[in-house]
Amino acid sequence: MKIHPSFSIQGRTISFDDLKEVGYSLIKEGEEFEKHIGEFLLDWIDDLPTLSVKTSGSTGAPKTILLKKEQMVNSARATGNYFNLKPGATALLCLPATYIAGKMMLIRAMVLGLNIYLVPPSSYPLEGITDSFDFGAMVPLQVSNSLSKLHQIHKLIIGGAPISNSIREALKGVENSSYETYGMTETITHIAIKPLNDKEVEDATFTVLPNVELTTDDRGCLVINAPEISDETVVTNDVVQMLSKTKFNWLGRLDNVINSGGVKLHPEHIEKVISNYIDTPFFVAGITDNELGQKVVLVVEDAEIKDIQKTIDGISEFKKFEKPKTILIAKEFQRTDSGKIQRSKTLHQILKL
The missing domain is CATH 3.40.50.12780 (ANL, N-terminal domain)
Known part of the structure; x- marks a missing residue:
């Protein structure tokens, strides 16, 4: 080279x-x-x-x-x-x-x-x-x-x-x-x-x-065609809102979508709301619920539930079903070598305990 x-x-x-x-x-x-x-x-x-x-x-x-x-x-x-x-x-x-x-x-x-x-x-x-x-x-x-x-x-x-x-x-x-x-x-x-x-x-x-062309598939996920950097079309699990051929808004990961009471919720959107109020590491996920199918839970790293619950109760921006129904505390999140939170591994570890 x-x-x-x-x-x-x-x-x-x-x-x-x-x-x-x-x-x-x-x-x-x-x-x-x-x-x-x-x-x-x-x-x-x-x-x-x-x-x-x-x-x-x-x-x-x-x-x-x-x-x-x-x-x-x-x-x-x-x-x-x-x-x-x-x-x-x-x-x-x-x-x-x-x-x-x-x-x-x-x-x-x-x-x-x-x-x-x-x-x-x-x-x-x-x-x-x-x-x-x-x-x-x-x-x-x-x-x-x-x-x-x-x-x-x-x-x-x-x-x-x-x-x-x-x-x-x-x-x-x-x-x-x-x-x-x-x-x-x-x-x-x-x-x-x-x-x-x-x-x-x-x-x-x-x-x-x-030299990058974008489309979406029938799931609403981004499809990337960029022959100069990839021989194959890259089909992602990222749900997006296409605004034009060259502009888009990222909504969240399809694998993270929560179906609560028939309403599809993007954890990333809920996290954006909560991040205005909480500094400690956290993420939002869905777990099985008999009534709703899935319910929204807030997973927080090393924090006091009472303090977090008080904060969540004070947030008024939540839309229907978005407010976390349960708060789970992990002593330490599972992370990749590069520091990204591994949501499913962390959640599985908590629920298994």
């Missing part, structure tokens, strides 16, 4: 011929996160046309899929064009290189000629960092813990987990350009972008990147 002549790591220009030495050096002498970066660099320059990538396992069992390197390059170029990333622009890698989001930050740097800085993946990625960067990517937890320093990343993409209302509100006061992304491992990260703190955009919707 070709490497842009402007590609550098922390100010040091790296050529294709340098990558093997850099990769081995990181594996041999680097910290744990740097070893994963080194392993990825060696995989990237081998003779194979594909790369093995792990899915996170947030909605099912984690699996390994093969992605074409050529299509990963196409994805990197699409991101570069959308965000106008020029050779020499600085980028921050604060995500693990074991998953697609971290790998793609490295590929963007190599393809677009960025100067990428490596920091350990953590919940506080900007702690102790005084430099500013043109581009970066974070998960919501990192964003929440970095709000006072986010202006150091001029263009920031956020993905990997739902963004709470409190984070959305806080981002409006940040002097940078932050964007919510929609995508998955199978689409080589994002295929759609939503601005989060553009002062001129209210209730912004997702807009697809060029």
